[in-house]
Amino acid sequence: MHQNNWLHNVSYYFKHILIASLALACLITVGSLAGHQINASTVYSYDNNQQVGSNDLINNRHKLYLPHASAAVAMDAQTGQIVYQKNDNQRRLIASTGKLMTLYLAGRKINNTPGAWNQNVAVNNGLRRMSYDGNDGGYHFINGHHYNVGNLMKAGIIASSNNAAIALGQWVGYTNHHFLYMENKQDRLWHLHDHFISASGLENGDLKPWGYGVKGYGNAAGNEISAKDLAVIAYHIIKDEPWFLKYSKINDMHEDGQNLYNYNEFLPDRDYPYLVKGLHVDGLKTGWTPRAGYCFVGTAQMPGHHRIITVVLHDDHQWHDSAKLMRYAYKYSKLLRN
Template sequence: MIRATLFIAAASLVVTSAAPAKAPPFDTAAPIAYLLDLSSGAVLLSKDADRRIPPASMAKMMTTNVAFELIDRGELPLNKMCTVRPETWQKWHGPQAGSTMFLSPNEQVSVENLLHGIVTLSGNDASVVLAECIAGTEEAFVNVMNENARRLGLTNSRFGNSNGWPDEGRTYVTARDLATLARAEIENHPKLYKQFYGQTSFTWGKTLGSGAAITQANRNPLLGKVAGADGLKTGHTEEAGYGFTGSAEQNGRRLIMVLAGVDSFTGRINESVRLMEWGFNAWQLKPLFKAGTSVGNAKVQLGSDSEVSLIAPRDLAVTIPAGVLSKVGGMKIRYQGPVKAPIAKGQHIADLVVAMPDGEQVMPLVAANAVDQAGFFGRMWIGLKQLFGMA
């Protein structure tokens, strides 16, 4: 397999400009910051985004992602009941245990409610109970977390527990990897993402004495402050400082942001809101292709067809500074080819790479139709053509 590159005409997409498109300035007090535009794949801000850091409770996004994978595969029912082991309760209750869902020993709790306890309440107890419910032990669940991380392309992250509790450096991530994980949550599990993220509060457990229901607010600093905010996860320990991986969608355009190492609770709120507002206000989208538009073709190996049409799986656009006319320098289709059959309709097999003044923006292209593997005689004919230089 070789990397194939097809250049496509971009003349109709060029807008001339007397002024070059420069990234609008943004300065943040956060030592680590990252902002990604999912609509175009453009990285709008990257500040020390590949430094290894402790994630604190942002690690719970991986616990949630593992659960989402199993739920969508039909292997983990939302109504499955999980038992709170007394040993787990003993370790993860009280002020010394950090954020809690206020579970009780031997309590039966559904997967659905545990996910609310993790996503909205950041419950350390909920994370461990769910991990034990899924894999038997937290240690076994951690193996699944790391396998999932490799599959998702988190190349600079490792998980040592299910909730991000400090563990002498065994658990580490980067801002770039956290954004990749958030993207997987949003794009791979849209129904579950909508169901569990963005809730302003959740009620579980009862107070001692009066037995009043305990309602806790979501710590997401964007909720109620930035339009379209709906995720994802805050984190805080003495070691990590205050961090946040967040997302918001406005007019069909979704951004993912990561901040880490902020020195105060209030600072995390202020910097998160500033960064997300800058992402939406200082940048704009320039449309390229409507969803379903044919962009090019890819060669197919040992297939019933020798080529497959590549289409846009959604509306594709590039991100440019707001109020500045920008020039698209050129576009190309890139894939590992020829693509081996069989190919499923809608399978991601290529990328559209757009050259911009400040770097490339990369968007997915998918197969317009299925391509079956060639039959025995078809493969023989293909082999003969290749042998005699006919293909």
């Protein structure tokens, strides 16, 4: 009787040890395969402040070489799926592409304020002087003339006017200081990790002569935003302010006695049609300062494809690299959906 119980116990424990060992082996195998085949990343749905964990298979299986870009991202604008990333979480100076946050917040106020498009915006002497500067201005503020929100939005979107962007920021936040607070608050609401000290994207040293430098920061300080976060801001503009694309795709426009020229070389009738062919670009924002280098946030939608968003930062070959990135995004964002 005791011998039978002993044999039974041995058999019982041996069986469970064997099962546990097999389970552990399976876990180790799966973990090993995941570590070698899947590059785990966090992909955001961006809706209702919700984050969704997902696996990015693209970078491991399909290499794209962008040697000139310091950072780059491609996103499927409908799903939020990141399909390419290079130094995507590095915060960098991003020049006028930082205006996207300013234009987003202005767009939100326009949508929630009846008649806002035609509201006059106060312009001070600092912004008037700035508007005539060849490097920092862009849209002339003539003494005694009134400018409304619509004038400034077009100047900011199409011509990337720095003084127009700052005036819009003051219209949204009532003071420049409070608007900078609003920019950083909105960034946190989207669970991003950036730092804004400018409505225009100019660096602190460029803003000081016009009275818009931020105390406590050196001349080289500026908006510092990662390529991935910049794609998220662009995502929200397209999602929440789709009318924005009506203006971002305009080559040039005569507005209130002034010409607005769009520096996006992917738009039709430009000097580099071989880059435009088949890309269907209709936005979004260019930027350059000596420290930030050439920056571009692009968006496009080919018939039968989801809209895509691409970001290249500090890239002397921004048009060539953005074209490569867009073609790549069209191809592989579609593969991820199949």
